Amino acid sequence: MKLKGKVKFVSKDKNLFFATLRKRVDAYFTENNISRTANTAMIVKSVVLLLSYVLPFIVLLVFQPVFPASLLLWFVMGLGVAGIGMSVMHDANHGAFSSNKRVNFLMGHTLNLVGGSAFNWKLQHNILHHTYTNVVEMDEDIQDRLVLRFSPHTKVKFFHQLQWVYAFLFYGLLTLYWVVAKDFVQYKLFIRNGVNANTVTENRTMLLKLITMKVLYFFVVLGVPTLFLGIPFLEVILGFLLMHFVAGIILTVVFQLAHTVEGTSHPRPDENGNIENDWAIHQLNTTVNFSRNNKLLSWYVGGLNFQIEHHLFPRVCHVHYPAIANIVRETAAEYGIPYLENNTFGQAVRSHITTLHRFGRLPDINEAIG
Numbered sequence: 468m469k470l471k472g473k474v475k476f477v478s479k480d481k482n483l484f485f486a487t488l489r490k491r492v493d494a495y496f497t498e499n500n501i502s503r504t505a506n507t508a509m510i511v512k513s514v515v516l517l518l519s520y521v522l523p524f525i526v527l528l529v530f531q532p533v534f535p536a537s538l539l540l541w542f543v544m545g546l547g548v549a550g551i552g553m554s555v556m557h558d559a560n561h562g563a564f565s566s567n568k569r570v571n572f573l574m575g576h577t578l579n580l581v582g583g584s585a586f587n588w589k590l591q592h593n594i595l596h597h598t599y600t601n602v603v604e605m606d607e608d609i610q611d612r613l614v615l616r617f618s619p620h621t622k623v624k625f626f627h628q629l630q631w632v633y634a635f636l637f638y639g640l641l642t643l644y645w646v647v648a649k650d651f652v653q654y655k656l657f658i659r660n661g662v663n664a665n666t667v668t669e670n671r672t673m674l675l676k677l678i679t680m681k682v683l684y685f686f687v688v689l690g691v692p693t694l695f696l697g698i699p700f701l702e703v704i705l706g707f708l709l710m711h712f713v714a715g716i717i718l719t720v721v722f723q724l725a726h727t728v729e730g731t732s733h734p735r736p737d738e739n740g741n742i743e744n745d746w747a748i749h750q751l752n753t754t755v756n757f758s759r760n761n762k763l764l765s766w767y768v769g770g771l772n773f774q775i776e777h778h779l780f781p782r783v784c785h786v787h788y789p790a791i792a793n794i795v796r797e798t799a800a801e802y803g804i805p806y807l808e809n810n811t812f813g814q815a816v817r818s819h820i821t822t823l824h825r826f827g828r829l830p831d832i833n834e835a836i837g
Contacts, residue, residue: 545713
């Protein structure tokens with residue numbers, strides 16, 4: 468199935484919401500003489516998060532601490548991997564880190580530093596997720612995974628009834644699957660479905676780079692400690708798995724709290740491939756903010772708790788989201804558009820668990836007959 472270009476947003480009403488909102492947000496940056504890209508606080512944060520990944524690994528190699536201490540270092544590296552994913556590479560790959568494309572390219576490829584592929588991620592996230600949010604046929608980020616059901620439109624299976632119990636265990640496998648297999652699966656998928664429009668030669672070159680990057684990543688993270696420094700392989704592999712479990716569960720939970728919670732919609736295109744809604748309003752209908760007033764959480768998750776603002780203005784650096792959030796909320800209220808949010812992290816988690824439980828229920832026989 469060719470995905471690209473098959474689904475369109477068609478609004479019967481000429482809604483001025485997004486045009487008005489853009490003018491107001493533009494005015495905020497102009498009147499305050501503020502750049503839309505990173506500021507000093509963002510640069511400092513990026514350095515801190517990158518060091519939280521790199522420094523513990525250097526300590527592991529140089530000092531070779533006892534196993535419990537080494538596990539703690541791997542744990543910190545997991546926090547660093549998640550932080551880089553949410554706060555550094557995410558903005559850069561949206562072109563929001565800097566007005567300089569080379570800087571965005573460099574910072575975007577910090578994803579490769581932690582074992583992923585910036586090229587594949589842009590296709591999955593920037594194109595499919597941001598354009599077709601919560602449209603199950605199109606949005607790679609919310610499609611069902613193995614034993615997890617994230618949409619009310621896919622087939623429910625008996626084991627989904629317990630997904631609200633076991634989901635978080637599988638969330639911890641996300642980045643491990645990512646570095647081992649996901650990029651290769653997506654390489655084939657995105658060529659087949661037309662999302663990757665590169666030439667055959669370009670894709671062969673990309674595949675070679677992808678393989679080289681993976682080999683280098685595993686050589687440095689697993690090979691160097693064991694082959695050159697004599698650290699027991701079992702200790703290294705256990706630490707490696709811990710790092711990825713920590714990173715996986717953080718990244719997945721933060722993402723799910725924005726889209727797989729109560730109140731969000733999951734529209735489907737009609738037979739002509741049309742979704743009858745304005746694209747910007749669709750973003751507000753499918754996206755939820757959480758913990759907007761929690762400054763520490765906002766710092767760490769890279770403004771991903773301001774998902775509404777991010778989806779409407781992905782090329783604005785996340786450090787500016789708290790300031791423009793009030794503009795978005797007030798404009799939405801003016802046009803009668805719901806602005807969805809959970810006030811606390813706990814509320815968001817409970818809402819996500821409730822949604823997992825709801826999506827996991829087998830159809831009631833009376834509902835089926837009716």
